[in-house]
Amino acid sequence: MEWKNFDLLESYKKLENISPVEIKELMAGENGAKRVREYQLPMGAGQLYSYAAEPVDDTILDVLQGLADEAELIEKYEQVYNGAVVNTGENRRVLHQLTRGQLGEDVIADGVNKREFYVSQQKKAAEFAEKVHAGEIVNEAGEKFTTAVQIGIGGSDLGPRALYMSLENWAKVNNTLKMEAKFISNVDPDDGSAVLASIDLSRAIFVLVSKSGTTLETLTNESFVKEALIKAGLNPAKHMVAVTSETSPLAGNPDYLDSFYMDDYIGGRYSSTSSVGGVILSLTFGPEIFARILNGAAEEDILAKNKDIRQNPAMLDAMIGVYERNFLGYSNTAVLPYSQAMIRFPAHLQQLDMESNGKSVNRFGEPVSYQTGPIIFGEPGTNGQHSFYQLLHQGTDIVPLQFVGFKKNQMDNDIVIQDSTSQQKLNANVAAQIMAFACGKEDENRNKYFAGGRPSSIIVGEQLIPEALGAILAHFENKVMFQGFVWNVNSFDQEGVQLGKLLAKKVLAKETDGALTAYSELLGIF
Incomplete structure (x- = not known):
């Protein structure tokens, strides 16, 4: 196994010398229709990853396959899920995939089978949630809790919040919303005050998330909440649980109803499928729904083991992104879910990608001479169309676009207006935007001229359900991991914060x- 800088690989030289392709030509006419039908591959939970509007053809794909092979991406992924110490900056294993399935060998660390440990914590969270739902764990007045509030920041907030918001309305329609969730993350007192003012404190259970038990913002917000509980005549110890490491001061502390554990082998931005997301999502949706999210993620993790990039959506997405970043000079990527439920998903991906691969030194602390992670931003469609798409269509920078779309809405509530439903109008906008970006429009009036040649991909699913959400989550986690391997950076520490x-x-x-x-x-x- 070799960890070499990207520009020392033979594939780097090949990509430097390869002739780029014109998206506008590839996507025009019937050839474009044929390309859309061929340039797609299956993802987890029955979804598709379509890359027809990306600037690649079979020649470029063959070189990208050579890059994946030469950089030993699958072998390095095997090291990750088999428990090798791949987080060189902190001398740690990287085990978030183990929270949703066993991909390889047993991983024994600190004398513990880590898969069994993660499963035991999922079971513990499930049992706790079921007791809350059944009224076996109640407030001082014997009343059921109705709201769960997560207190955490960064990875303890962004991923779990994005997952909750993505399924909240689906859960309401499917009668699986057991409790409402709220989130306090910012140390700004207005954040905590707004949440506390919106809930019945007496019927709220607070989930304090801090691996170390020393995170300044989180502990400040904990004190903020405790003071509010005491002022309301409530005992904080009857309203709070901790998600932390077994060695933190929060572990087994009588100030909490219970403690649920994670470990140093799961970084915050990769922790949504651990107890960090498991406790709040089991409380709000029920353990069965959280398990379905894990199942979708596990499906995608298995697909990521395939050496063929044409059969491995995360690795293909990663290789196309590397090509665009390093050889086409595109420094940004827009994440554009055409689902209002995914409104916070771009924010989660900002942390996932930019905290992981926003590095200027390699795994050994040596400066690299090539570009690494891009800037990530995004907003749901169609809102983004009326915000920043002007720059995307006609600005001086070309920004690769990652769309996400679903054939059906979540709430089964729609109406026909002017011969089409709202969902059809939404999806018509997705299709139109992809083609507008790719092919542009000729016009003698330069203000109305669209150059086209703007690349995009799209993940398409039937409906945003728990399995689909889990698969999308794991897709992007694995994409970021593969890109970090190519750039030879450590995607699992975050000294920059x-x-x-x-x-x-x-x-x-x-x-x-x-x-x-x-x-x-x-x-x-x-």
């Missing part, structure tokens, strides 16, 4: 000088 934290602590301790003191004065800290 630490410096600001350290300086903030200095400010609060009044151990500042120079401009830091001046900014502290400007902001009214002292």
Whole structure:
């Protein structure tokens, strides 16, 4: 197994010298229709990954296959799920795939079978949730809890919040919404105040998520919530559970109803399928729905084992992204779900991608001489069309686009207006945008001219159900992992978030000088 910088690979030189293709030509006329039908492959949960509007042909795909082989992407993935220490920055294993299935060998770490450990925590969360739903765990007045509030930040908030919001309306229609969820993440007191003002405190259960038990923002918000509970005459210990590591000060603490565990082998942005997401989603949707999310993710993880990029959607997506980033010079990627339920999914992918591959040194701490992770942004369609699509269509930068769309809406509630339903109108916009970006429009009036040649892919599913959501989640996790392997960066640490934290602590301790003191004065800290 070799970990080599991207520009030292033979495939890098081949990609430098390969002739680019014109999307506009590939997608025009009947040839375009044929291409759409051929340039797609199955994903988990019966979905499809379509890459017809990407700037690749069979020649380029063959070179990208050679890149995947030369960079030993599948062998490195095997190392991940078999428990090798691939997080070199923190000297840790990377085991989030084990939360949803056994892909290879037993992973024994610290004397524990880690798959069995994760399953035991899922079972513990399920049993706790079922007792809450059955009224066996209640508030001081003997009343059932009706709201679950997650207190966490970063990976302890973004992924679980995105998953909850993606299924909230589906769960209402399918009578599986057991409790409403709320989330407090920002240390801004307005965030916590707004949530607390919107719920019945006496019937709320709070899920405090901090692996170390020392996260400043999370512990500050915990104190904020505890004070509100005490003022309301409530005992915080009867309203709070902890999701943490077994060695943290929160573990087994009598100040909490119960504790659920994760470990150092699952990074925050990869933790949605661990107890970090499992507790809140089991409380709100029920353990069966959380299990269905895991099943969808497991399906996608299995597909990611295939060495053939034409049969491995995550690896193909990753290789196309590398080609666009490093050889076509595209520095941004827009994530555009045509589902309002996925409104927070782009925010989760921002952290997943930019915290993982936003690195300028390789796995050994040496500077790299090529571009790594792109800037990720996005918004659901059709709202985004009336916001930033102007730049995407006619701006000076070409931005690759990742669409997500579903044939059916979640709530089975629609109406025919002007001979078509709202869902048909939504999906007509997806199809139209893909073609508008790819083929553009000729016009003598340059203000109305669209150059086209703007690449995109789309994930298409029947309906946004738990399995589909899990598969989409795992698709992007695996895409980011494969790209990190190609760029030879460590996708599993996040030193970039630490410096600001350290300086903030200095400010609060009044151990500042120079401009830091001046900014502290400007902001009214002292």
